[in-house]
Amino acid sequence: MSLSSIITQLRTAGCVFAEDEAELLASAAGSPAELAALADRRAAGFPLEQVLGWAEFGGRRIAVDPGVFVPRRRTEFLVEQAAGLLAPGAVLLDLCCGTGALGAALAAGRTDLELYAADIDPAAVRCARRNLAPLGGRVYQGDLFGPLPGTLRGRVDVLLANVPYVPTADIAFLPAEARDHEARVALDGGADGLDVLRRVAAGAPHWLAPGGRLLFETSRRQRETAITVITSAGLTATVATCEDRDATVVLARWAPAS
Structure with a gap:
């Protein structure tokens, strides 16, 4: 041919x-x-x-294995925002990790990070282990924080949560490539697209170190509601945007009351 x-x-x-x-x-x-x-x-x-x-x-x-969420190039902007927050010896958690692309991009060329990742999709976990094991990363299968070792509580310096944020009713309007060939759990964020984010925000203070950061991608129209979700959980938030990549990233900080 x-x-x-x-x-x-x-x-x-x-x-x-x-x-x-x-x-x-x-x-x-x-x-x-x-x-x-x-x-x-x-x-x-x-x-x-x-x-x-x-x-x-x-x-x-x-x-990238069949059926697994394909990392989007716009999400490189999230990685760029996180890169400057990783001091030597930092603990990095890639939650809803999919292929593990975010953690892999940040850990490449570094031997001074503790890298952990988790996803609920078994196919994604198998794929992430292939990508992260050579970098010393440990990948767990389960629902959000559920499968993580208790020793991580209060130690995470940077938490990347590439949560699904497409509202359920909008799934039908996604390109067929995503709609038909990527795991639904990696796309569907519930009625307003922020259900998984709410659960991550609620759990983040228990896992972040004092001063630790939570970073996630969202859409422009969801930005204000997403910030409300974060502040309601006791974190402070700022927003970074990249017009060229149509990327919106929320950077949240956990500062427990002394």
Whole structure:
């Protein structure tokens, strides 16, 4: 199967960057038959990253398995906000970790961090372990803070919570790639999109060290409600935005009363 025919197949399927995608598929395939199979999966609507088995994130290739949430490039802005908060010896927790892309991007090239991650989706946990084990990260399966070791309580310096924040009623309007091929639990944030955030905010003071930070991504329209959720839990909050990436990140701080 020629590269030009792959390009035509992808373009017909609606792939905007058909030429670039065809090149990537060709580089990933070990044979013409494998290339044809990869192209068929992509043309059928599977996310390119799941077809390739990896996503580019934070300057690294992150393993992405079928059915697992694909890390978004806009979320690199969240990672950039967190990077300056990680002092030597810091304890980093990547909650709702998916592939573990956020923790991997922050821990790459560093040997002075304690890295933990957790997700409720078994497929995501298996994927995250592949990405984080080489960096010394420990990945737990379960609901939010539930599976974490008790020794982490009150010790987390930076908590990244890439919580789902799509309102349930809006799931139907997501691109088919996400709607049909990513775990629903990684997308659905409940009636107003903030149900999981509320639970994270309620639990965060028990796990954050004094002065510890909670960072999460949200949408512009949810920003004010999200801040209210955070302040109601006893944290203070600021907002950072990146217009180029259409990214909104809330940075919260836990300062317990003395």
